[in-house]
Amino acid sequence: MPDRRSDKNDGTSTLLGELQAALWLTESLILALLEAGLLDTDTILEAIDVVIAAKQTKITEESDPEIIRAAVTQLASISASIAAARSTQKRNGRTRQKPST
Numbered sequence: 001m002p003d004r005r006s007d008k009n010d011g012t013s014t015l016l017g018e019l020q021a022a023l024w025l026t027e028s029l030i031l032a033l034l035e036a037g038l039l040d041t042d043t044i045l046e047a048i049d050v051v052i053a054a055k056q057t058k059i060t061e062e063s064d065p066e067i068i069r070a071a072v073t074q075l076a077s078i079s080a081s082i083a084a085a086r087s088t089q090k091r092n093g094r095t096r097q098k099p100s101t
Contacts (some may be wrong), residue, residue, distance in 0.1 A: 027078050031085060043084040048079045 033039045052075045059065045 045079055048075055
């Protein structure tokens with residue numbers, strides 16, 4: 001029986017997988033920079049806010065505003081995750097434990 005997915009769907013799945021991996025890697029790298037003390041939380045949150053504002057101005061200019069809105073939603077989610085990590089660290093008074101090897 002032939003595969004019901006078209007080449008387009010296969011390409012879409014690949015693209016979505018790549019985007020998800022990039023998103024996870026980016027968030028992990030941001031948290032690593034925070035934990036190493038190379039950047040502070042406020043600087044990172046400000047940078048994310050700048051990107052969100054830039055993306056929001058593109059909504060009317062871009063051909064697909066739904067993609068821009070989805071990107072803004074993901075950026076806001078990363079920002080909230082980083083802000084939550086900051087408050088957890090302040091409450092616990094320590095950084096996250098490194099995984100055991």
